Amino acid sequence: MKTIAIIPARGGSKRLPKKNIKLLNGIPLIAHSILYAKANSSIIDEVYVSTDDQEIKDTALKYGAKVINRPARISGDLEPTVSALRNVLEQINNEIENVILLQPTNPLRPVDLLKEAFEIYTTKNLDSLFTVSKNHSKLGKIENNKFIPSNYKIGQRSQDLEPLYYENGLLYISKTKLIFEDKILSENAFPLKMNHIFATVDIDDQNDFDYADYLFSKKQNTF
Template identity: 70%
Template sequence: MKTIVIIPARGGSKRLPNKNILSLGGMPLIAHSILYAQNNSAIIDEIYISTDDAAIKRIAREYGAKVIDRPESLSGDLEPTVSSLKHVLESIGKEVENVILLQATNPLRPQNLLNEAFEVYQGGNCDSLFTVSRNYQKLGKIEGNKFHPFNYNIGQRSQDLEPLFFENGLLYISTASLILQEIIISENAFPFEVNSIFANVDIDTEEDLEYAEYLIKKGLARLRST
């Protein structure tokens, strides 16, 4: 039974045009996730890029990934990610057991993350897994020009906050059968905690790209090669 990686990467991006092929650390953004998958070949059998963009297709093939042409009907701004994952499974016509979702916009990941997460996924009583990180901010809502604390009391120390976590987007693992039901994170999904500076790297703006470039130049992110 196969375990495959799917990297969705459509061409349209309004806040940061052509972001999936912009240069980061001397290579296209999408290449980071492809190379990460290739460096985990003991787990991953095949790597697929789902895209509607000719430039992304060319780069994906140059870096050794397989390309699935995403139809226009699944390439809109409001189309959920799981639609493209399901389309890949239906298109390749192969028996697949597990799907690993790597988002091109999360290019920097801890080196051993996939190995550690996949071991938990296989050994646990779960049909999906996703990565989370702890939030240390004091959050609240503004209603009627007044601030209402959500996760703390005014004057409370940050270190005494009740633990809250956010979905960081670094990694998702799911059974293929769940994806075909258009589900990525099931009710019994395992929340795999990641304590890494990379959990805050999600490329949506020019500032995000500059921050990721800064981490690379500082040597905090190790670039991978084929």
């Protein structure tokens, strides 16, 4: 039974045109996730890119991934990621046990993250795992021009806040059976807590891209 990595990458990004093939630190954005997967070949048997875009296909092939053509019916802005994952599994029709989702918009990952995550996943016999990070913000909503705190009381110190976590998007591991149920994570999915600056990178626009580029420039000597 195999473990594969799937990298879903649609064309047609609106906020940052051709985002997935835009050069970050000298190589296309999507290539960072491909290379990360290939560097973990002791865990990952095959790397697949699901896309509807020819330039992304060409780039993925150049960096050693296999390409699955994503149909137009599941390539819209509002289509959930699990649709692309399921389509890959249906097209390759192999004995796949585990799927590792690597989002190209999260190009920076700690070197040992997948190794640590997969060991927990297998040791605990989990059906799904995802990475989370602690949120240190004082959050609230605005109603009728009034700010209403959600996770704290006005005047409360930040260090006294109840710990809250957010899904940082760096890594997901799921059993194939879940994906065929149109799920990536189950209700019992294991939240792997991580405290790393890379978890703050999720590229959606040019500012996010510039931030990632800055972190790359510091990566060799700092992280």
